[in-house]
Amino acid sequence: MHEEIVVAGFGGQGVIMAGKLLCLAAMKEGKHVSHIPSYGAEMRGGTANCSVVISDDPIGSPVVPHPTIVVAMNGPSMRKFEPRLKKGGLLLYNSSLIDFKPERDDIEVIAVKANDIAEDEGSKMAANMAAIGRLQAAKPDLVSLDNIIDALKIAVSKRNQKHNEVNIKVLKKANSSTT
Amino acid sequence: MHEEIVVAGFGGQGVIMAGKLLCLAAMKEGKHVSHIPSYGAEMRGGTANCSVVISDDPIGSPVVPHPTIVVAMNGPSMRKFEPRLKKGGLLLYNSSLIDFKPERDDIEVIAVKANDIAEDEGSKMAANMAAIGRLQAAKPDLVSLDNIIDALKIAVSKRNQKHNEVNIKVLKKANSSTT
Amino acid sequence: MSDQILMKGNEAVGEAAIIAGCRHYFAYPITPQNEIPAYMAKRLPEVGGTFLQAESELAAINMVFGASAAGARAMTSSSSPGISLKQEGISYIAGAELPCVIVDMMRGGPGLGNIAGSQSDYFQATRGGGNGDYRVLVIAPASVQELADMTVKAFDLADHYSIPVMILGDGFLGQMSEPFTLPEPSGKTFDKPWALTGAKGRKPNIIASMRLTPEDLLEKHNLELQKTYQEIEANEVMYESYLLDDAEYVIVAYGTSARISRSAIGELRKEGIKVGLFRPLTLWPYPYKELKAVSDRAKKVLTVEMSLGQMVEDVRLAVQNDSKVDFYGRTGGMLPVSEEIIRKVRSYGG
Amino acid sequence: MSDQILMKGNEAVGEAAIIAGCRHYFAYPITPQNEIPAYMAKRLPEVGGTFLQAESELAAINMVFGASAAGARAMTSSSSPGISLKQEGISYIAGAELPCVIVDMMRGGPGLGNIAGSQSDYFQATRGGGNGDYRVLVIAPASVQELADMTVKAFDLADHYSIPVMILGDGFLGQMSEPFTLPEPSGKTFDKPWALTGAKGRKPNIIASMRLTPEDLLEKHNLELQKTYQEIEANEVMYESYLLDDAEYVIVAYGTSARISRSAIGELRKEGIKVGLFRPLTLWPYPYKELKAVSDRAKKVLTVEMSLGQMVEDVRLAVQNDSKVDFYGRTGGMLPVSEEIIRKVRSYGG
Amino acid sequence: MRGKPIVDVERCKGCMLCNAVCPENIMGIGERFNRQGLAYAVCVNEEACTTCRSCAIICPESAIRIIKYVEG
Amino acid sequence: MRGKPIVDVERCKGCMLCNAVCPENIMGIGERFNRQGLAYAVCVNEEACTTCRSCAIICPESAIRIIKYVEG
Amino acid sequence: MEAKAADFKYVYDRPKSLVDVPTHYCPGCGHGIVHKILAEVIDELGIRDDTIVVAPVGCSVLLYNYIDVDGCEAAHGRAPAVATGLKRVHKDKVVISYQGDGDLLAIGTGEAIHAANRGENFTTIFMNNAIYGMTGGQMAPTTMENQVTKTTPYGRDTADVGFPIRGCELVNTLEAPVFIERCAVYDVKHVLKTKRAIKKGLQNQIEGKGYSFIEVLSMCPTNWGISPVKSAEWVKEVMEPYYKLGNFRDL
Amino acid sequence: MEAKAADFKYVYDRPKSLVDVPTHYCPGCGHGIVHKILAEVIDELGIRDDTIVVAPVGCSVLLYNYIDVDGCEAAHGRAPAVATGLKRVHKDKVVISYQGDGDLLAIGTGEAIHAANRGENFTTIFMNNAIYGMTGGQMAPTTMENQVTKTTPYGRDTADVGFPIRGCELVNTLEAPVFIERCAVYDVKHVLKTKRAIKKGLQNQIEGKGYSFIEVLSMCPTNWGISPVKSAEWVKEVMEPYYKLGNFRDL
């Protein structure tokens, strides 16, 4: 198992946190993990992304020029990362905010209405959880849902632990949805 | 011909200028010359000295750890440089200000009442000229007296050219004196 | 693995310094190491320590000078342009024989460059960007775990030899999170009878790098420094061998480029190519002898760097046979590409 | 020799810069190069130029950046600790591809050290004490005449390649007076279409060393710099051979230590020992190939430095046979002793 | 209707400083996103616009131009 | 005679600040040189000294100590 | 209903000297406002062909991408030295040093004070946003008492790290500067005042009068962690009482 | 006739904390005077065991050879940073930064202002002799208008390089310092005043009050090219009118 994942969106969508959550869950399974936020240019502005590698082997570069999985939380992110995806890779995108379709036909595509699911379950902020939940369903080898839920305890700061109930609801809902 | 000379005294005795004068005179004779002031330690205070090398060959180090000639214009200078003089070297000292005698017996010694000669000829400031004049008499191979006198035109700043008449008088007087 | 935690390299350095007993940290912000000051600003007050954001890198390194002269374990951190500014201070610290730890998370240069990770300050770190005959002990970790472990070790080395020790990382290493186990304190303690503590009951202590008369003092002082350096060269060389026993091809790389090289070696070994990794963990003192031995048995030595060729000089100094030495480097914040390393090594096979 | 004049090395540099058309000089006082600013303060106003005493070495090098960006020939000078402080600025100038001349009259280090001449900043000069993959062209004169001639040449080289050129002297060279002939202006002129002159009738010019996206720009930029560097390595190597034709023993030395070595060689030749001098005049680019050729014919290569061993690394890189290379150095402002060199070389005779 | 603000939607970053300084408070944030992925400003009541230019003067992105209708 | 300044001749550098501040102007420069080769200060009229300490207070070399004779 | 093209005119348009590319600034950033008015002043004075801007590292280091004039980067804190070098060569050009508060009052304190003290004939625009913007929100010399930043997680403790430094007051102790003013850009009136100050600063330079220093209280919503609109209010309510607006010198 | 040993007592003797070696200073140098009164104050406050002096490069870099306390060199301009490091470790020691005018107001402007602004609890003695002494007489930031130095051979031209900087006034714009005073040592009265100021500065520190800054107008006969006595007069007649003596702050 070796997956190179990019989670991308705008600042405030919790993409860094989503990446960390995957790492923490995979750590529980004894896997090698690395996480690095994009900080390429001392640039201001809205976009944010992180690279996550989860692997059975020690990890070389934490930087992921050609991901095997892209989680795109908004339009600009999908525009930026779809072309970089490896052939045969998975593009999981947030169709609540992205109103256009991916262009490539050599990749696997999953649309998830992340914001809608999150809002339905009671938290506007938890769209990232919806994306992760859906990703787990698509790539069960990556990490187990239980470990993701377990990892929430460490991933989420003390101040935000109170939101974990909703987070778990969103994770589960997205995990069992097929849209 | 290869001589390594140290001219030493206190600030204001014109030892740097005396060294330059020797160099300029020797240049006229096609000799290789170098001149370097002592600046060993970022120290304040009264003493000053310079190293002069005059040679028929290209000069390696301009610094003179073991001079063949020392011109000591005051007591502390003689104390400092007498021990460094090469065996057989020449110590020429200003007996107007130095009231003690050199200690070594493996060197040549010349005492010159530099201040007295200078004052006699009309300039308190020209003790350095007296020393150089006497040195030339002792080491005629070094540079000729004529060239020293000639070099005064360049060695002395415009502002001080007016003193050159006296300077020449002192040079000549010391040159012909045997004390 | 239950005691493993996930932290950024930068934060791991901070926590490790605190474990090592460092209570005085002075720095000026610069990407990509800003998490170190941010972490220290939060944590040091909790353990009774001093975090101070200096007005500049120059001030920071000289505050370290002061705190170290006072006998405390002191640290600063920065990235390439900031480290350039600290060169005078580092030279003074070396000259005054004070211990301290300096972290450099290198970024792309020259000049302002960019903030991606890079290894193009190898010369600056190992040859001394400052003035004079001095050395800085340079450690190059390749993982968050090593960053943490080596930070603890760096303080001991600094105190033992009374010299500045540099942790030479890069932006990627500082920014990445990896699982690691918090290091233990070494437990070592060091007497500092030279420290400025007020001259009660003794003659005054003086900390200086000036030696006014060249004859009597500065050369003597430098020769003493040299003795320390020789001792370090004899005792503190660190390196890692990976699959070198049968290696016909040796890749030499440190830090992040060593990680990538290791991945490439995995692929190459699958193809049956006998290739291994020689990874210096100390860049000064450099493992010349050890690399020489390894290279004597090898057909080719490939140096991989995130620069246009700096460590490769040390490799050449070790191997003493330029025809054996090859180089692959990326610059300006770019990472070496595993496929490129593989292609290179394959090409030696013939 | 009637046109020969006697001047301090430092003053000769100043006059030569003026001959070269330099009208903008910025510096901060430091011994042993203070005669340069003093000379420029007097002379530049006479020729309509600008002398400005900066508030620090950092300011001075950045004023040079500005004046050079404006299209003018600009110079600064300093000595070891001051040059340490200029490292960031030099890296920026290199990154922005600006020409300038930097004079370093080295003194004893590390730290404050002392003010006697020294050669212990060879690494700093040739390996770049600043951050990033950049180079500075380094010229090492050995006499007042060469100081003057090379200063004029330095401005042409700087403008031709748009890089910083360093004149690497030492305190002795700067302080000593020797007869020399004033150099002629080279007469070369250089277009600077990139200069900041106001964007009248054209698109704005921009001078920068920042390259934000590593992919697109910084690496490309660095590779272009590298091309320039390779061109310099191919075309600008300068060195001097003295009695090398039949030499069994080669002394390698630059600047003041080369002068002393030359005297020693005179003595040794009198004894019939076949020894010669290889004197690099450019320290970067270093005459590797040329030294290699010379050393292949020799039994022993002795490097003489006023440091504890810095250029000797370049000698080893050239010779590629450490058993042939020997070293003699003095440090902390001390000069090599001719007798000591003679003793060493005699001992090889066997 | 005297005139109105014209928002360059690709420049606008939706900071709403325009509305904060608008005496009529007629700048609002739209529902759609520009190519940067940001919601941008729209004038929600062009009728009320006095063409005072305040919004344009403060706009950090120079995203607003003001037009005035010519008499008639 | 109340007391007088005692000059440490090896410390003294002959700057004459002592005389400049002496209300009695009784410090002068001697004819002899110390080991540094410098002419040093001497009190030329000890009788006049008021032991006011001015010379000692200003002396940059801390070369002057002031003694006062004990009654009798 | 849209009026036809012929039926309107622009009463406010982007200045010509402002390059038509979107900025990299965060929403509500004060840099954008000041860039625009600087471009307007350049247009009004007709000096586009004669202006050279210097911007050191900081969020505004890309200034040269936005103003259509010759431009130059500077190392952190060194813009006044670079500007000095430029101006000493081109005495007839208009040189502007555009610096952040971390830049001008921390690492670049020396260069800032000395260029001002020499009375260099250039103009400094000093953007005081009480924070290090570019590096992600560390304490600046100008950070307010108790303000939380990345390096003052418990709020700026003045007993430990001192009080915010007032740039204008500092520069005002020097003899040479001819114009010193503190402005703000939190509302339209103050934007226009700032513009007048910048214009005056450039005019002084054109007339060869000497050094002008214009401090602008500016917004950094991203690193303050509040909305742009709240940020504007914060400048007015928290910064302005400490950093008094107004002209300090106009010779 | 010499009185016998029993017949007199010392009414003025060298302070105990002054090491009994001749200084390396030139005749009439102000550093020697201030060293002595500093040693006297250390004696009077009984803090010889608790004092650490920091002197950066400058004529007085060897301060540690003359005062019998722990001492430390600093790079040119960096004494305030070194002193900050020391004091942050040893909060209970008395730390003194002894700096020249080139040091404190040129290369070290940033460090000086920021240590003062943080209100570091140490004491600065600022020796203003209007020149770079150690390096042989170049212009300092404090060099007087028209003063001839090695780097102002035609006299300091204020139109070109600006006016002398006033250290006390600069520091006085900052909030944190508790004590700021300008003194001189050209005559006995002023030497004694300077001593009181230094004493006050050290007392403030001992009481934990914060930063004190004492500027001393001092003589450099060698580089001014006039006699020591004339130098003392020059301070009074040329420097003092520009650098007004007196206390600026005493909290």
Ligand SMILES: Cc1ncc(C[n+]2csc(CCOP(=O)(O)OP(=O)(O)O)c2C)c(N)n1
């Ligand atoms: C020598 C050096 N030190 C530190 C940095 C990192 N750095 C870049 S910009 C900056 C400060 C930015 O703050 P400010 O000057 O206030 O500008 P702002 O971004 O807030 O507009 C810092 C510390 C650098 N580039 N170079």
Ligand SMILES: Cc1ncc(C[n+]2csc(CCOP(=O)(O)OP(=O)(O)O)c2C)c(N)n1
């Ligand atoms: C980085 C650096 N730059 C310059 C120097 C040279 N230098 C030594 S002391 C000094 C200035 C001395 O002047 P000041 O601080 O006024 O002290 P003073 O000697 O007048 O008491 C200078 C420029 C140095 N040692 N280090």
Ligand code: SF4
């Ligand atoms: S002020 Fe400008 S950028 Fe901000 S919302 Fe209004 S139009 Fe958009």
Ligand code: SF4
């Ligand atoms: S022009 Fe004035 S009234 Fe019209 S939208 Fe803008 S601010 Fe409001």
Ligand code: SF4
């Ligand atoms: S003041 Fe002191 S040093 Fe000067 S002459 Fe008098 S005793 Fe000598």
Ligand code: SF4
């Ligand atoms: S003690 Fe007073 S009166 Fe006596 S010599 Fe000294 S200054 Fe003059």
Ligand code: SF4
């Ligand atoms: S970080 Fe602050 S100063 Fe920088 S662009 Fe964003 S808002 Fe502006």
Ligand code: SF4
């Ligand atoms: S040069 Fe000036 S400051 Fe230095 S010791 Fe001499 S008189 Fe004193």
Ligand SMILES: [Mg+2]
């Ligand atoms: Mg800022």
Ligand SMILES: [Mg+2]
């Ligand atoms: Mg001074």
